[in-house]
Amino acid sequence: xxxxxxxxxxxxxxxxxxxxxxxxxxxxxxxxxxxxxxxxxxxxxxxxxxxxxxxxxxxxxxxxxxxxxxxxxxxxxxxxxxxxxxxxxxxxxxxxxxxxxxxxxxxxxxxxxxxxxxxxxxxxxxxxxxxxxxxxxxxxxxxxxxxxxxxxxxxxxxxxxxxxxxxxxxxxxxxxxxxxxxxxxxxxxxxxxxxxxxxxxxxxxxxxxxxxxxxxxxxxxxxxxxxxxxxxxxxxxxxxxxx
Amino acid sequence: xxxxxxxxxxxxxxxxxxxxxxxxxxxxxxxxxxxxxxxxxxxxxxxxxxxxxxxxxxxxxxxxxxxxxxxxxxxxxxxxxxxxxxxxxxxxxxxxxxxxxxxxxxxxxxxxxxxxxxxxxxxxxxxxxxxxxxxxxxxxxxxxxxxxxxxxxxxxxxxxxxxxxxxxxxxxxxx
Numbered sequence: 001x002x003x004x005x006x007x008x009x010x011x012x013x014x015x016x017x018x019x020x021x022x023x024x025x026x027x028x029x030x031x032x033x034x035x036x037x038x039x040x041x042x043x044x045x046x047x048x049x050x051x052x053x054x055x056x057x058x059x060x061x062x063x064x065x066x067x068x069x070x071x072x073x074x075x076x077x078x079x080x081x082x083x084x085x086x087x088x089x090x091x092x093x094x095x096x097x098x099x100x101x102x103x104x105x106x107x108x109x110x111x112x113x114x115x116x117x118x119x120x121x122x123x124x125x126x127x128x129x130x131x132x133x134x135x136x137x138x139x140x141x142x143x144x145x146x147x148x149x150x151x152x153x154x155x156x157x158x159x160x161x162x163x164x165x166x167x168x169x170x171x172x173x174x175x176x177x178x179x180x181x182x183x184x185x186x187x188x189x190x191x192x193x194x195x196x197x198x199x200x201x202x203x204x205x206x207x208x209x210x211x212x213x214x215x216x217x218x219x220x221x222x223x224x225x226x227x228x229x230x231x232x233x234x235x236x237x238x239x240x241x242x243x
Numbered sequence: 244x245x246x247x248x249x250x251x252x253x254x255x256x257x258x259x260x261x262x263x264x265x266x267x268x269x270x271x272x273x274x275x276x277x278x279x280x281x282x283x284x285x286x287x288x289x290x291x292x293x294x295x296x297x298x299x300x301x302x303x304x305x306x307x308x309x310x311x312x313x314x315x316x317x318x319x320x321x322x323x324x325x326x327x328x329x330x331x332x333x334x335x336x337x338x339x340x341x342x343x344x345x346x347x348x349x350x351x352x353x354x355x356x357x358x359x360x361x362x363x364x365x366x367x368x369x370x371x372x373x374x375x376x377x378x379x380x381x382x383x384x385x386x387x388x389x390x391x392x393x394x395x396x397x398x399x400x401x402x403x404x405x406x407x408x409x410x411x412x413x414x415x416x417x418x
Binding site: 001002004006009010011013015100120122124125126127129134135136137138139141144145146147148149150151160161162163164165183185209210213214219220221222227228229230231232233234237238239 | 375377378380383388396399402404410
């Protein structure tokens with residue numbers, strides 16, 4: 001059974017092939033997304049983060065959850081030497097880069113708590129699976145209607161996030177001086193790590209790619225501006241013979 | 244161009260480790276460690292935009308023919324590089340990160356596969372070094388396309404973008 005939900009300016013797809021999914025299960029997942037969107041969306045004037053962006057609320061007086069997420073974003077900024085940052089060039093604090101991944105992670109915990117052992121959750125192109133293996137396609141940045149490849153998520157590689165310059169324009173601010181990428185996919189055991197590093201490698205370029213693969217337990221597939229592909233040895237490309 | 248790109252790529256990941264390898268008996272190269280090129284540009288197609296200085300050394304060295312110190316494990320018909328086929332194994336090099344050896348598979352003059360035979364057995368830094376992203380042939384990647392996928396990962400799409408996405412088609416098919 002596949003359930004789709006409009007959330008966070010995109011669409012979430014939940015695929016639960018082996019279980020019956022009740023209305024209450026869907027509501028519990030939706031509640032996670034709604035709560036985080038209500039608090040962090042800059043597209044909503046009444047969100048807490050919008051109040052911070054307008055200067056009506058100082059970070060120090062913001063809710064504990066907002067401060068915790070902001071602190072996590074700052075830690076990622078430090079860990080990635082600035083390749084990932086919650087601070088937009090115009091000075092606005094934008095937590096979109098990690099809030100979606102946090103929502104996916106929490107939604108996954110809700111599903112596990114409710115006894116679901118085999119599912120795939122895709123929110124706007126970031127994928128978290130449970131009960132491996134799952135075969136997941138990666139979009140071709142040159143033709144969004146086509147796939148570049150398919151990778152198998154299994155064992156500890158349960159999360160796959162892709163960042164690119166094709167949708168939403170250049171919403172990533174480049175910081176690197178090396179080779180630039182048009183799309184970066186990262187596999188990890190955690191969707192937040194996968195999502196943040198995909199963004200950071202897209203932003204930081206080749207220089208940060210080597211830092212990321214050395215420092216974190218991740219696998220990466222990059223598409224360079226020239227179209228050239230690079231991949232870490234552990235990335236599991238799907239077996240084309242399997243149907 | 245493919246070969247050059249692949250060679251440049253091999254070199255990019257190999258240069259840091261100081262790997263010696265060779266390409267048949269016709270064209271072979273032994274690379275020495277180059278401390279000056281840690282962030283080698285792997286693009287050798289000439290279409291990339293201006294990048295930092297380390298890039299030229301890779302493509303120049305990779306396309307040059309120099310003598311080899313090791314012999315191939317298969318005997319190629321080496322009258323011209325266009326007809327070379329076989330599997331070629333580089334010499335094992337001792338590096339500060341452990342022993343390193345690379346094997347390439349050549350079919351009709353084109354590199355069709357690159358394998359790191361022995362990166363290192365030790366933990367820590369060694370394992371991390373062996374996790375570098377290396378260039379991969381597009382055809383290798385594209386082969387996996389025909390697998391049946393359950394979901395699709397892509398750059399964040401908007402609600403509108405979703406409507407025309409592969410994911411949307413998958414969701415519809417599943418309903």
